[in-house]
Amino acid sequence: MAEFRLPDLGEGLTEAEIVRWLVSVGDTVVVDQPVVELETAKAVVEVPVPYAGTVTTLNGEVGEVIPVGSILLAVTEPATSGSGNVLIGYGTSEAGPRRRRRPVAATVPAPPSVPAPPSVPAPPSVPAPPSVPAPPSSPEQVVTVVSPLVRRLARESGLDLGRLSGTGPEGLITRRDVDLAIRSRPPAHHEPGHSAAESLVPARAVDDSAAGVARIPIRGVRKAVADKLSRSRREIPEATVWVDVDATALLDLRAELNSDEHAPKISVLALLARLTILGLRRYPELNARVEGDEIVMGPAVQLGFAAQTDRGLLVPVVADAHTHSLEELCAAFNELTHRARDGRLTTHELTGGTFTINNYGVFGVDGSAAIINHPEVAILGIGRIIDRPWVVNAAVVPRKVTQLTLAFDHRVCDGGTAGGFLRFVADCVESPVRALRHL
Template identity: 55%
Template sequence: MAQVLEFRLPDLGEGLTEAEIVRWLVAEGDVVAVDQPVVEVETAKAMVEVPCPYAGVVTARFGEEGTELPVGAPLITVAVGAAEPGPGGSGASEGSAAATEESSGNVLVGYGTGAPAARRRRIRPSALSGGRPADAAAGSAPGPGVTAGPDPAPGMAPEAGSFAGHEPVWDSAVESPAPDAPRGVAAPGIVAPAGPAPTHEGPVAVISPLVRRLAREHGVDLRELKGSGPDGLILRADVEHAVRGLTAAAGPQQLAPQPETSAVSLSASASASVSASAHAAVAGERVPLRGVRGAVAEKLSRSRREIPDATCWVDADATELMAARRAMNASGGPKVSLLALLARICTAALARYPELNSTVDLDAREIVLLPEVHLGFAAQTDRGLVVPVVRAAHGRTAESLTEEFQRLTDKARQGSLTPADLTGGTFTLNNYGVFGVDGSTPIINHPEAAMLGVGRIVPKPWVHQGELAVRQVVQLSLTFDHRVCDGGTAGGFLRYVADCVEQPAVLLRTL
């Protein structure tokens, strides 16, 4: 017999208490290895893959894609030791002992044995219980490691993603169709009796909560379905097939009004329908604020509430900086990015004005000057704006900064940034010029004290050496926390940055 173990959403660290299911990487019936990723979740910090510490067969999944689960909520149940029987029928017992020993005890994302992922394959439900449907007896005792939930009330089935009754069983609850569901309609996958629907005894061959929910929403009686899965198991495709048949059969009946329906009632019904549609149009589409987008919204709102910010800006002639970069890249070796040069200028400026590399401790009513510069930079991804952090940026060369920016940008676009990659910043560099805009007044990345913004570099008329010329001009802006410094300090920082942009040789004094 297979031992059914429950794997719950682990503590993801960084104070995170919940995560949203983005994509399931395994299905019910798949074989998983120790530490194989089984689900991709999005937290308030990043998108991560959650590895399972058990090896065996997935018997149930809890929660659909898009569902938000708290830490500690069940994710999947795994039948440890369930395997296809080998010669002599001893494969299951041998696999049980081996799989039990292969539990990694993994409790945190990113930690485990690093065992290679097993090839996905499906197992017939009979393999889980020695030739019987998996956990066929609704009243059977739950396996070790499984928390038995309350029995569903007669005529009801547990909601999809609910955590009651974690043990996967063949549901014996009766799915009652909706009152207006047509009866006796011959639809694919449905047995349409000539008389009243017969009452079938025994359990309904369905495991997936999604299948039960889909049937309930569309008024499909699961007892009238013939499953196409192993041993008559009802699959999602069976329910969808039946729903299409019901919709096709009910369509002509809904088009023709009933004889007793009056023109007045039809008019009132049409008016109510139009009114409901108009109300829905006015209400608009609702997009939930969760995951990374929700975390950004909360952080920016907190910044606006707590930080009395101010912004100053200046135009600078970046022609010499662009020429210096071309000379660096023409000399051979790794290419140096413009963002890396601006970051190098930032760290030099922060060494002169350390008040801007700080944070405010409200409880102690103190300004905390930070010894290291952990430089955040804004990166646009398909999932929104994220701010990866370059650690110890003040000790890096332009080449090292270029390499680190590229590495973190690639991880951001792949959605593989870890919470550690997104936290701990002390100052942010925001290159909004990539969006084709000249200036901006950004919101400070709480709990930092300042953010430098860089606009696009474009040819503009400029007075150079007493003559009007076309030069490469950029607008720089500094948004700062007015509690940590006054305009003189902020202006001095920004002026130093502009001087380095206009005359890169100024940087030689700090190298």
């Protein structure tokens, strides 16, 4: 029997959450067959097994967070010693403790027994009534909830879990059940005669929830992005330069390139990426990373680009972008964007960038002071392209105008380098023919 352990995930990652098992006990698996879907702080990945045989055990439940080196599953009668094709490598000598998110029973205490009021003597002419006995205490009610987060949300919202019917397996109360119960409650009203302070203090959590306030845990990819952006703001002395650019000629070039119905379509992002790569060749200080007390520069452009997904902002990296043609860049952007939105990017595809571009113009905005993708040293932002009045040959005419913004690390270069790079890219946008000299 062979035990398959959670592989070394690389990039300092030490644990992963089980999202979905792709096999069951008794299934026959082959080498490199995906067996489990895991979520790390970087991405959701499918992990392949390096053995062939029959699955005898699955160790871990959906939602359970397991450390690197923990046994994921066991395979009996392995037909091969393994492919070695599992993420970075698999297994470590020791495994740390697991953190479980199993459904647990939450005990909701029943209301305390109401003591009987003391007997009140009756007037002399009327016999005194007997004492009223206290009602018997009801037994504690046990409800099943999916996680401590659900219990906390219910508690802070003043919601009685004992009154809910769970929609999960075996009556499990889920986050969705609690959210629906909160939204279905009528808004709270202040009773006459109560002061504002008296009404607000005890009912604050209830009022917040009734108003549609949601509590979303920051974990997984969202936490990794938050940590990186926060670190960027703390450590990088950031400066920003920007310029308005006439992109009419660039759009005309794109229209000409896309006039061939049988050729792949070229995006504006791919055109600007190609010009950016030319600019980085002239100003290599911006194609770098800060690692400790060193500036690490190299000839290869590992080009990151911002991609908005349901799981938050991700920055996939086009490896060796300087070797890609215009069509290849466009295809790489499309493929990585689709995989990012499907949660199928690997850790390798989300790390190692040397420069990032961000097309925030797709959101209908003109400019942005973008945050540098730590530990890189610069990021180029592209605003929306719209008709604006522009002076051409002493005449004011409508042109397609956009704004380019460069945020850069002032430890690595000064305004002369940053301005020179931005002006070079802007000149190429305004006259793409100039770029031919540098291709």
